Amino acid sequence: MNSIIAFPARLAVWLLLAPLLPGIINKVKAWVAGRRGPPVLQLYYDLARLWRKGVVVSTLASPGFIAGPAVAWVAVLAAALLLPLGPLGASLSFRGDVILLLYLLALARFCTAWAALETGSAFEGMGAAREVSFAVLAEAAVVTAVLTLSLQSRSVSLSAMLVPAAGSGTLLLAVGLFTVLLAENCRVPFDDPNTHLELTMIHEVMVLDHSGPPLAAVLHGAAMKLLLFSVLLVQAVLPVGKLPPAAGAGALVAGVLVVTVAVGLVESLMARVAFRRVPLLLTTAFLLCVFALLIAWKGGAA
Amino acid sequence: MNDLLNLLIGLAMGLNLVALGTSRLPSLIRIAALQGMVLGIMPLVMEHELRVMLLAVAVATVSMKGLVIPALLRRAMRTANIDRDLDPLIGFLPSLLLGAAGMIGAVVLARRLPLRPEHHESLLVAGALASVLAGLLLLIGRSKAISQVCGYLILENGIYLFGLLLIHSTPLLVEGGILLDLTVAVFVIGIIVDRIQRAFDSLDTRKLTVLRE
Numbered sequence: 400m401n402s403i404i405a406f407p408a409r410l411a412v413w414l415l416l417a418p419l420l421p422g423i424i425n426k427v428k429a430w431v432a433g434r435r436g437p438p439v440l441q442l443y444y445d446l447a448r449l450w451r452k453g454v455v456v457s458t459l460a461s462p463g464f465i466a467g468p469a470v471a472w473v474a475v476l477a478a479a480l481l482l483p484l485g486p487l488g489a490s491l492s493f494r495g496d497v498i499l500l501l502y503l504l505a506l507a508r509f510c511t512a513w514a515a516l517e518t519g520s521a522f523e524g525m526g527a528a529r530e531v532s533f534a535v536l537a538e539a540a541v542v543t544a545v546l547t548l549s550l551q552s553r554s555v556s557l558s559a560m561l562v563p564a565a566g567s568g569t570l571l572l573a574v575g576l577f578t579v580l581l582a583e584n585c586r587v588p589f590d591d592p593n594t595h596l597e598l599t600m601i602h603e604v605m606v607l608d609h610s611g612p613p614l615a616a617v618l619h620g621a622a623m624k625l626l627l628f629s630v631l632l633v634q635a636v637l638p639v640g641k642l643p644p645a646a647g648a649g650a651l652v653a654g655v656l657v658v659t660v661a662v663g664l665v666e667s668l669m670a671r672v673a674f675r676r677v678p679l680l681l682t683t684a685f686l687l688c689v690f691a692l693l694i695a696w697k698g699g700a701a
Numbered sequence: 702m703n704d705l706l707n708l709l710i711g712l713a714m715g716l717n718l719v720a721l722g723t724s725r726l727p728s729l730i731r732i733a734a735l736q737g738m739v740l741g742i743m744p745l746v747m748e749h750e751l752r753v754m755l756l757a758v759a760v761a762t763v764s765m766k767g768l769v770i771p772a773l774l775r776r777a778m779r780t781a782n783i784d785r786d787l788d789p790l791i792g793f794l795p796s797l798l799l800g801a802a803g804m805i806g807a808v809v810l811a812r813r814l815p816l817r818p819e820h821h822e823s824l825l826v827a828g829a830l831a832s833v834l835a836g837l838l839l840l841i842g843r844s845k846a847i848s849q850v851c852g853y854l855i856l857e858n859g860i861y862l863f864g865l866l867l868i869h870s871t872p873l874l875v876e877g878g879i880l881l882d883l884t885v886a887v888f889v890i891g892i893i894v895d896r897i898q899r900a901f902d903s904l905d906t907r908k909l910t911v912l913r914e
Contacts, residue, residue: 567711682794686801
């Protein structure tokens with residue numbers, strides 16, 4: 400594909416389509432609960448409104464309070480551009496780019512936690528501590544999933560390794576990655592995005608003191624991260640890259656929609672688990688990925 | 702044929718881990734029942750031709766392990782009127798990790814064993830070892846009598862999986878006898894649970910160590 404057209408197209412997909420996903424999730428939740436729910440485009444309105452507003456900065460905060468969300472947003476966007484988008488391909492592909500993707504996501508998390516600590520608020524410190532401690536377990540699962548994929552394809556480049564293997568390993572990997580998606584994006588069994596009780600929040604409590612454009616960057620970054628993990632999950636399970644371009648794009652869009660609706664259904668039908676159960680759930684995701692890895696390993700040796 | 706069998710054994714091995722990770726007594730009973738039912742239909746998958754005796758054993762296994770024993774356990778749980786949270790001696794996370802490590806070890810060990818050629822590709826031995834380990838972990842690591850019974854059931858499921866290796870040489874009557882023993886054992890344990898509850902006001906088996914005149 401022509402790279403002059405493809406790059407803006409990819410950028411447009413990540414920047415413009417990402418805020419759709421939270422809207423769809425909220426619509427699914429409203430539908431299950433029998434409500435009308437907010438419009439699907441609600442996050443776009445919120446972002447536009449936040450962008451016009453001013454910023455309130457605590458007297459304690461250093462410039463890191465503004466820089467944190469900005470760096471996190473750029474890091475998530477850069478990570479997203481590394482991920483191939485079905486027939487559109489990746490903007491940049493090189494040996495080991497998957498490791499850069501993992502580190503960019505870790506950098507984004509670090510910056511969000513840093514900005515949360517800047518205000519000196521006890522609640523935000525608590526949220527940052529929770530986010531980072533759960534991330535340790537979630538990252539173990541993601542790294543294992545990436546190892547599985549690279550072992551299946553014998554490659555460490557994202558564009559070559561997102562080729563699913565048929566069999567039970569893929570199913571294990573899909574369930575493991577879906578659990579990680581829920582944990583990384585602070586969805587229901589781990590965290591409730593709608594909660595307004597500081598004691599139970601994880602991600603939301605970290606951004607309590609942000610306002611105006613930095614909050615818009617945080618919200619948009621979270622939406623992009625959700626899209627990133629959905630695309631990763633779909634491409635790890637469906638052979639999107641091998642289909643003809645039109646069918647590949649269709650499969651990718653359909654897959655992402657299915658993942659989004661599944662997140663909405665999980666959110667409607669499950670309760671948030673108690674904090675002491677969260678490590679157990681994340682360890683389960685890690686074990687699922689470990690078993691997928693073992694199947695990939697054993698299958699490769701046989 | 703073999704793929705379907707391996708899928709069922711994989712399901713049973715997965716249920717082992719779920720049993721180790723769950724924190725509620727009713728769900729533990731449900732998992733043990735589900736595993737019993739999965740094992741019950743395995744002889745039908747393994748045999749090529751359907752015999753009446755085989756069908757009878759499968760139906761009996763599924764109904765006993767899937768319906769009768771769980772019903773007995775639920776009744777014991779209700780009459781004992783106990784707190785439904787399990788009280789682990791080995792925490793859920795360590796027991797889950799131990800169970801997973803045991804499962805991987807079982808698969809590795811089963812590949813090293815000098816098995817007959819027709820059993821090389823199947824997960825029967827690995828599944829049996831993993832279930833026995835998971836059952837042992839539940840027996841050691843949970844303090845309530847009913848959860849220990851569930852551990853015992855899962856351990857027995859592992860032994861049953863071993864028995865499936867010999868399906869061509871053991872008469873199915875033996876399987877039927879084992880099933881009857883198991884049901885009677887659970888029945889007796891149901892009565893014992895009631896007695897423990899009356900004597901100690903709790904089902905914590907640790908209290909049994911302080912028995913005195």
